[in-house]
Amino acid sequence: MKPENPRHLGARIQRLEDPRLLSGRARYIDDIRPNNCLHLKFVRSQVAHAKLLEVDTSMVEDMFPGTIVFTGKDTGALSMKAHQDYPEMQYAEQPLLATDRVRFVGEPIAAVLAEDAYQAEDAAEMVFPDFDFLPVIATMEQAQDPALPPLFDGWKSNVWVERQMAGGDLAAARAGAAHVIRRTYRNQRQTGVPMEGRGVIAEYDQSMRVLTVWSSTQMPHLVRTYIAEELGLPESRIRVIAPDVGGGFGVKGQVFGEEVLLAWCAMKTGRPVKWIEDRRENLLASIHARDHLHTLEAYVSAEGRLLGLWADITVDVGAYSTYPFTAAGDPGMAAKVMPGPYDFQAYEATFRGLASNKCPLGTYRGVARPSAVFSQERLMDDIAREIGMDPIEFRLKNIIREFPYRNVLGFTYDPGSYEESLLRMRDLLQDDIAAAKASRTDPKTRIGVGVACFIEQTAHGTPDFTRRRVPIETGYVAARIEMMPDGEVLIDLGLQSHGQGMETTMAQVAADALGVTPDRVFVRHGDTSAPYSVGTWGSRGGPLGGGAVHVAATEIGTKLKLIAANLLQASPEHVELADNRAFLRDRPETGVDIGYVARSALRNIDRLPEGMSPGLAAEASVDGPKDGTYSNAVHAAVVEIDVPTGKMKIRRFVVVEDCGTIINPLVVDGQVRGGVVQGIGSALCEHFVYDEEGQPLTTSFADYLMPQAPEMPMIEVHHIETPTPLTPLGAKGLGEGGAIGPPAALANAVTNALDFEVRETPLTASAIWHMAQDAKGV
Amino acid sequence: MRPTEFAYHRAETIEHALALLAEHGEDGRPISGGQSLVPMMNLRLARPAHLVDVNHLDMARIEEDADTIRIGALVRHETYLTHPLIARHLPAMLEAVHWIGHPTIRRNGSIGGSLCHADPTAELAAMAVLHDARIVLASTGGRREVAAVDFLKGAYVTDVQPGELLVEVIFPKPTGPHVGTFDEVGERLGDFAIGSFGVRLEHDGTRVRRLATVCGGARMVPIRMTELEAGAAGQPLSALDPVAFGQKVTAMVSPSGDFRASAEYRRNLIGELASRTLQRARDQAMGMK
Numbered sequence A: 001m002k003p004e005n006p007r008h009l010g011a012r013i014q015r016l017e018d019p020r021l022l023s024g025r026a027r028y029i030d031d032i033r034p035n036n037c038l039h040l041k042f043v044r045s046q047v048a049h050a051k052l053l054e055v056d057t058s059m060v061e062d063m064f065p066g067t068i069v070f071t072g073k074d075t076g077a078l079s080m081k082a083h084q085d086y087p088e089m090q091y092a093e094q095p096l097l098a099t100d101r102v103r104f105v106g107e108p109i110a111a112v113l114a115e116d117a118y119q120a121e122d123a124a125e126m127v128f129p130d131f132d133f134l135p136v137i138a139t140m141e142q143a144q145d146p147a148l149p150p151l152f153d154g155w156k157s158n159v160w161v162e163r164q165m166a167g168g169d170l171a172a173a174r175a176g177a178a179h180v181i182r183r184t185y186r187n188q189r190q191t192g193v194p195m196e197g198r199g200v201i202a203e204y205d206q207s208m209r210v211l212t213v214w215s216s217t218q219m220p221h222l223v224r225t226y227i228a229e230e231l232g233l234p235e236s237r238i239r240v241i242a243p244d245v246g247g248g249f250g251v252k253g254q255v256f257g258e259e260v261l262l263a264w265c266a267m268k269t270g271r272p273v274k275w276i277e278d279r280r281e282n283l284l285a286s287i288h289a290r291d292h293l294h295t296l297e298a299y300v301s302a303e304g305r306l307l308g309l310w311a312d313i314t315v316d317v318g319a320y321s322t323y324p325f326t327a328a329g330d331p332g333m334a335a336k337v338m339p340g341p342y343d344f345q346a347y348e349a350t351f352r353g354l355a356s357n358k359c360p361l362g363t364y365r366g367v368a369r370p371s372a373v374f375s376q377e378r379l380m381d382d383i384a385r386e387i388g389m390d391p392i393e394f395r396l397k398n399i400i401r402e403f404p405y406r407n408v409l410g411f412t413y414d415p416g417s418y419e420e421s422l423l424r425m426r427d428l429l430q431d432d433i434a435a436a437k438a439s440r441t442d443p444k445t446r447i448g449v450g451v452a453c454f455i456e457q458t459a460h461g462t463p464d465f466t467r468r469r470v471p472i473e474t475g476y477v478a479a480r481i482e483m484m485p486d487g488e489v490l491i492d493l494g495l496q497s498h499g500q501g502m503e504t505t506m507a508q509v510a511a512d513a514l515g516v517t518p519d520r521v522f523v524r525h526g527d528t529s530a531p532y533s534v535g536t537w538g539s540r541g542g543p544l545g546g547g548a549v550h551v552a553a554t555e556i557g558t559k560l561k562l563i564a565a566n567l568l569q570a571s572p573e574h575v576e577l578a579d580n581r582a583f584l585r586d587r588p589e590t591g592v593d594i595g596y597v598a599r600s601a602l603r604n605i606d607r608l609p610e611g612m613s614p615g616l617a618a619e620a621s622v623d624g625p626k627d628g629t630y631s632n633a634v635h636a637a638v639v640e641i642d643v644p645t646g647k648m649k650i651r652r653f654v655v656v657e658d659c660g661t662i663i664n665p666l667v668v669d670g671q672v673r674g675g676v677v678q679g680i681g682s683a684l685c686e687h688f689v690y691d692e693e694g695q696p697l698t699t700s701f702a703d704y705l706m707p708q709a710p711e712m713p714m715i716e717v718h719h720i721e722t723p724t725p726l727t728p729l730g731a732k733g734l735g736e737g738g739a740i741g742p743p744a745a746l747a748n749a750v751t752n753a754l755d756f757e758v759r760e761t762p763l764t765a766s767a768i769w770h771m772a773q774d775a776k777g778v
Numbered sequence B: 001m002r003p004t005e006f007a008y009h010r011a012e013t014i015e016h017a018l019a020l021l022a023e024h025g026e027d028g029r030p031i032s033g034g035q036s037l038v039p040m041m042n043l044r045l046a047r048p049a050h051l052v053d054v055n056h057l058d059m060a061r062i063e064e065d066a067d068t069i070r071i072g073a074l075v076r077h078e079t080y081l082t083h084p085l086i087a088r089h090l091p092a093m094l095e096a097v098h099w100i101g102h103p104t105i106r107r108n109g110s111i112g113g114s115l116c117h118a119d120p121t122a123e124l125a126a127m128a129v130l131h132d133a134r135i136v137l138a139s140t141g142g143r144r145e146v147a148a149v150d151f152l153k154g155a156y157v158t159d160v161q162p163g164e165l166l167v168e169v170i171f172p173k174p175t176g177p178h179v180g181t182f183d184e185v186g187e188r189l190g191d192f193a194i195g196s197f198g199v200r201l202e203h204d205g206t207r208v209r210r211l212a213t214v215c216g217g218a219r220m221v222p223i224r225m226t227e228l229e230a231g232a233a234g235q236p237l238s239a240l241d242p243v244a245f246g247q248k249v250t251a252m253v254s255p256s257g258d259f260r261a262s263a264e265y266r267r268n269l270i271g272e273l274a275s276r277t278l279q280r281a282r283d284q285a286m287g288m289k
C-alpha cells in the first residue's frame, strides 16, 4: 500500500543522475579500456540457411600474424540453451559459434581477436566460410509447409511450440451471439534500438581465479548464472558489472551468446577481450521483436456485450530460442493477455511460435502486448463499426468495473481505473472527435481519432515464471542498504538502471524511511556485488525494487528510531525521522542530526540502548504477487491524413495512465513519453525486412527507419493513481506501457479518418494511400 | 563499421588537388563534406586508399555573370537558403534545399559531393537537371563541361573519371519573369524522397514562354518530362491544367516498387506532386500568390 504522508515519494524532483548523463560524464562499456586488451570482431553468416562445411582461416594467419581466430571447432558444444518446459516444445540450442549449420544472416561463425579493433575488422574479412545452401524459411507460410525440411535435426516441423489456453464455455458464447465478428491482424517484424548497442569486456584473473565481465546488460546476475553454468565456474568467482547502459528496452534483457563467448575467450587467451557491437550487428543480430499474426473471432450479444473470444496467434520467432524467455515467450504472452480489460468469461486461444531463418525474437518493450493490444483494440473498433456503436461507448459497455476481478483465464486483476480513465479520455477528445466528423466529407484532408484501452500485467515474480515454466527460476528483487556514520546512505540495488531514473526514485523511497533527503542516498546498481535479482525488465523495478528498498530502509529506520528515542529520552513512537534529523513529533525542535544517531550505531556505540548490537544495514527482497499487479491506460491518437499522398501527421497523442502509487511523476512522464515514441515507431516506420532468400534489407539507419523528433507530436500525459494492495508501496509497473498503446491507437485513428479498417502495420505513406484508394467515399 | 586503412592528403590549391588525384588514380578520392563518403567508408562500400581533402580549396563561392550563376563545388547546402542570387534566379532551388537531410547535413554537405555521390533522389541533382546546369570537371589534363543530364549516369554513377575534380556547376539564368517550385514526399523529414517534382516556369505575365520540369523517384536519375514541357510552351497561363498535368505524369512514369512504397503509389505520388508544383507555379505566375 501507499505509505502515509510521504515527503519524497510522489515528489516531482529532477533526476539525480542527469548531471552525469547529460554532461557526457557517464561511463559506458566502450569507455572501459583494460590494458593489454584484445579486440574481438565477429564473422557473421551472410547466408540465411546453409550447411557450414568449413571455415578457412588460413589467410588471416598469413596476412595478420598474431591474430587469433576461434571457430565452432574451438567452442564445440558450448551453446545457448533456452527451453521452456512445455511438453509440446521442440528443443534446440544455438552454438556460441556455428558448428555445422547456419540459420540466419548475422549468426556468429568465427571470432577474430586482434590488438586493435581496426585490425580485427580487417582480419575478419579474410575468414572464408564454405557453405552448402539449404532451402530458406522466410515466411510464416513456409514455416508451416510440411514439405519444407525442419531447421533442426530430429524436429517434426518448423513449429517451436503450439499450445492452447482456454477458460469458460465458448460454445455457449457462440450460440448466444447475435454478432460473430472475425478479423485478421498483422504486425511487422522490427528490432529494438537502444542508442548504445551491446558490448562486452571479459577479464580473467588467474591468480585469484576470478572472472570479471562488463556487459551492457539489463540483467547482470542472470549473465553470471548462465556463464557459471555453461563454463563450469562457481558463481562466487564471477563478477558481472553493467556500467552506464545507454538504453536497453528489453533488447539487453536476454543473456547473449556473445557474453558467454567473451568470457570463454578471456579464459582461453589469458588477456582481457573486448567486443563493441556495431550498428549493423545491432540491427541484424541482437534480437528482433513483434512479427505477429492474429485471427480473432468475437461473439457479441444483440445489446453489444462481448460474450466470448476465440484467438489464433502465430508468431515468427526466428532461428533460435533466446534465454531466458524462450521461443514460446511472445506467442504465449499474446494469448495470455488477449482478454484485456473487458468483462467476458469465455475464451479459447491457440498460440504457436514458428521457426524461420531470421534473427531470433527476444523481449522488446511491451513484449507481445503491443501486438496483442493492436489486435484486441482494432477488433473492439471493428465490432463497434459493424454493430453500429460508438467505439468508446462499446468499450464502456464491456469494461471491467469491479475489483478484484477474476478473468477468464483465472488471473486476478487488482483495483484499477479502467472506466474512469476511459471517461477522462473521452472528455479530453471532444473537440477532436468533432473535427474528425467535420472532415468526413473532405476529399483531401481527413482527421481521425483512435483510442486504445489496455491493461498491463506488471511486477511478474516467481509464481509467474513457475507457471510459465521459463528457465528463470526466481523473480524477486533485492536491495542491501547501509547507513554510514555521517548519515549518508548507500544502496546496493540488484537491478540495473538504464534510463528508468532509479538513482532518483530509489533514493526517494529510502529517504522517506530513513528521514534523509534524497541527495544523501547513493544508489549503486548493475553489479553482481549487490544481492541477487534477475534484472530490470518487465516493469518490475518500481513495484518490486522500490518495495525492497522500502522494506530494508524501514528496518533501518525502526532501529534509528529506537536509538534516537534513547538519545532523546523519549519513547520510540514519538520519534520522527525527516529532514536529516531525528526529533520528537510533538516538539520538533527537540532532536538530533541523523548523523549523530548513525554514529551512535556505528562508532560511538556506547550511546546505544542497553543490549542493542551495532550496525545500520539491512537487506530485503520483494517478489512479485501471484498474478502480478495490473496497470491500466488509455492512449489516444488524433491524426490528419493528406489523402492524395498518404502522408499522415499526428496532431495529438494523449495518455491517461494509472500505475498505482507514483514515486516520481517526472520519471513516469518520461517513461510514458519515451515508450509512446517507440510505439509510434512500431506503428509507422520501424520495419525489419527480409527478402525471399532471408537476406535482410534494412541493416542501417538509412533503411531501418526510427521515429524522429520532427514527426513527434506533443505527448500529453494524465495520471490517475489507484495504489495496489499487492506491493509494499502500492506501485504498479509502468516502464513498458507507453510502447503498448500507440500501434492500436494510431491504427484506430486511421480507421476512423478513412472509414476503412486497418489490418496491419506499419502505416507508411504508401500503405495509407492504398487504404484510402480501397476505402469507399474517399 | 570501421573504414579500411587510408592515407589522408590535405590539398592546398586546386592544382595540388589535381596532382594528388592524378597520382593516385583509381585509389584516390576527393572528400568534401564527408556526409555520404564517410558512411560509405564505414560500411566498407567505399575503400579509397588515398583521401584528398578538398575543403580548403578556393571553390566555395556563388558568382554571377550576365547569363549564368556559377556555384563552386564546395558551396554548402545551407548557403542557398539565405543567398539573394538563388532567391532571385533559382527559386525552385530554394524550395528544394529545405528537403535535404537535417541542419547538420546541410551545413556540411556540398554541391560537388552531392552531385558526385548521385543519389537517385538527391535534390541538388534534380535542380541541376531542371535548370540545364553544366558541370565543370577539372584534371591535370584541363577542364571540360558536361550537361547535368549526361553527367548523371545512374544510381551512384556519374561521368567523373579517376583524376577528375568537380570544380563548379554553371546554372543558366532564366530570362524574363519566372517562377519555380519543388515538392517531395519522404517517409520522414530529411529522408531521401520517395517521389519529388520540380517546375520552372518562364512566362510573360499571360503566356508560358518555357516550362521545365524534373521528376525524382521515377528512375535511377532525375528525369525531364520533355513532351509535357513542349506542349505547354506558348499556352496561356490560365490554360495550364494542373490536375490533367498530374494525371499525364502519372501515366508517363513507371517507377519500380519496393518494401517501402509500391510502384502504383509512387506513380500516383509523382503525379500528385507534379500537379501541386505546377499549380503553385501557375498561381504565382498569374500573381495569385
Ligand SMILES: Cc1cc2nc3c(=O)[nH]c(=O)nc-3n(C[C@H](O)[C@H](O)[C@H](O)COP(=O)(O)OP(=O)(O)OC[C@H]3O[C@@H](n4cnc5c(N)ncnc54)[C@H](O)[C@@H]3O)c2cc1C
Binding pocket: B029, B030, B031, B032, B033, B034, B035, B036, B037, B038, B054, B073, B099, B100, B101, B102, B105, B108, B109, B110, B111, B112, B113, B114, B115, B116, B117, B119, B121, B122, B123, B124, B160, B164, B165, B166, B167, B190, B191, B192, B193
Ligand atoms: C542522414 C543524412 C540524410 C541525408 N539526406 C539527404 C537528402 O535528403 N537529400 C540529399 O540530397 N542528400 C542527403 N544527404 C546527403 C548529403 O546531402 C551529402 O552532403 C551529399 O550527398 C554529399 O556531399 P558531401 O559534401 O558530404 O560529399 P562527400 O561525402 O565528401 O563525398 C561524396 C562523394 O562525392 C565525391 N566528391 C566530393 N567532392 C567532390 C569534388 N569536388 N569532385 C569530385 N568528387 C567529389 C566523393 O569522393 C564521394 O564519392 C543526407 C546525408 C545524411 C548523412
